[in-house]
Amino acid sequence: MDGLPIPLEPRALGPTTLRAFPLSYGCWRFAGTSVSEAREKVEAALAVGIDLFDHADVYGEDGAAEDLFGRVLAESPGLRRRMLLATKGGIVRGVPYDASPLHLAAACEASLKRLRTDVIDLYQIHRPDLLTHPQHLAAALERLRHDGKIREVGVSNFTRSQFEALQHYLPFPIAAHQPEFSPCCLAPLHDGVLDQCMERNVTPLAWSPLARGRLGLSLEAARREPDGGLLAGLIEKLDLLAEREEVSRAAVVLAWILAHPSRPIPILGTQRLDRIRDSADAFKVHLSRRDWYAVLESAQGERLP
DSSP: OOEEOOOOSOEEOSSSSOEEOSSEEEOTTOOSSOHHHHHHHHHHHHHHTOOEEEOOTTSSGGGHHHHHHHHHHHHOGGGGGGOEEEEEEOBOTTSOBOOOHHHHHHHHHHHHHHHTOSOEEEEEESSOOTTSOHHHHHHHHHHHHHTTSEEEEEEESOOHHHHHHHHHHOSSOOOEEEOBOBTTBOHHHHSSHHHHHHHHTOEEEEBOTTGGGGGGSOHHHHHTSTTHHHHHHHHHHHHHHHHHHTSOHHHHHHHHHHTSTTOOEEEEOOOOHHHHHHGGGGGGOOEEHHHHHHHHHHHHTSOOO
């Protein structure tokens, strides 16, 4: 069988010196627990090998996710040396977007304070602000980098052209591009984002790889969804592969994403310790080209020509 290799080695974050494990941990739902419970999740991820932790200043009320993570680091400062910290700025509740230089400077300072760290390894623009000229955005990011507050820059939910406009004005390469990507969200395969990542040697960070939990539904629950027939068919295909490979359905989905030649890093959002630990089963999965395209066909609900 023509197998698709999924190497366990660290993946470069674009053309930079940063290297990360091929899976990352997303802190969208991280807030709302005790520091000890939060530390258990961080330590479980690190034990698997996960070393990139992805935040945003709007995760939780008033930066609660960053603040809780920072309290974990304050109690266990040795953890910081074992990880890469990523966060995002540019969303303002009710506005909704502000990536102006003044706002980004303040947002980055606030994230540094909440995370109890001196530098953010990867600072990302959360969503494109259509009212900020890319030249001004680039100048703000260059200043943050020059001042040692951030190491590298990424974008999230940008189109191909928005990426290019920002890159045009930056004197250093963008390291990461964060699109939603899963068998339920195939847009990056067709809108040029993953092609651009390969062309530019930029690392895709795939958010919501399990489609916001939809790929964890039972068949019965899937059939009750608005696109129930399509979703159930996809889940049936994933379950056949999971049974063959003796892993969970989630492991097959992660393997499917990891196998793409743009070398994506899926961002896990689970809050369960067992699922964090089991995520490494993705590297046990052996997918052929036929398997990969069969999942794609099931996701699209039609045969490829």
